Amino acid sequence: MGAFCENGQALLITGRKIRSLHRLRNKKLAEVQRRQSKCQKGSRRWKKYERATQYVLSKSERQLRDALHKITKQFVDWCLKQSASDVYIGNVKGVERNTGKKKRTSRKQAQKLSNWPFGKVKKYLAYKLAPHGIRLHEIEESFTSQTCPVCQKRKKVSSRLFVCRCGYEEHRDVHGVRNILNKALHGAFKHWNVQTNLTCLRIA
Numbered sequence: 001m002g003a004f005c006e007n008g009q010a011l012l013i014t015g016r017k018i019r020s021l022h023r024l025r026n027k028k029l030a031e032v033q034r035r036q037s038k039c040q041k042g043s044r045r046w047k048k049y050e051r052a053t054q055y056v057l058s059k060s061e062r063q064l065r066d067a068l069h070k071i072t073k074q075f076v077d078w079c080l081k082q083s084a085s086d087v088y089i090g091n092v093k094g095v096e097r098n099t100g101k102k103k104r105t106s107r108k109q110a111q112k113l114s115n116w117p118f119g120k121v122k123k124y125l126a127y128k129l130a131p132h133g134i135r136l137h138e139i140e141e142s143f144t145s146q147t148c149p150v151c152q153k154r155k156k157v158s159s160r161l162f163v164c165r166c167g168y169e170e171h172r173d174v175h176g177v178r179n180i181l182n183k184a185l186h187g188a189f190k191h192w193n194v195q196t197n198l199t200c201l202r203i204a
Helices: 016-036 044-081 095-102 107-114 118-132 172-186
Strands: 002-004 009-013 086-091 135-140 161-163 169-171 197-201
Touching (some): 002 044, 002 172, 009 172, 086 172, 118 135, 135 172
Parallel strands (some): 009 197, 086 135
Antiparallel strands (some): 002 009, 161 169
């Protein structure tokens, strides 16, 4: 999760733990299903593996829910420190579908896209921000990660740093959320002449 404030304060919360939880869950499910496929359906051993599948899913769901609550709490605490009145979140509906249409998505990338818990993040943020009077808005985020706010040229980057020929450079994730805020406030990508002060957090 990334965030940017008009005063130049920026926040990045790593999602590595959530990715590791997804990978562990998928690995365990694959192993259980591999063994179950060798059993006769409805047999005692087959039912044993069926119960194991439900246990893995239930445990994984609790762990993921806990991780998302911790991430969104860290974000809300940061918003309070910035005295934020409004939060703008990118609307990523259809990202997975559109990515698949444009080009052949690798197995690894497809798994990352399917694991993005956007709906839950939005839900958790909405009810955690509301008691503090902070409004949550959705913004269409097309090209926010590709457009340079200085020269308006578009560029896809694979590294952690967005670097443009015009001299502009910014951390890739900060660049994206900075443009989302820019689009929300100004309706266009404009350059803010403020220095980024980045805070990085992670969940245990």
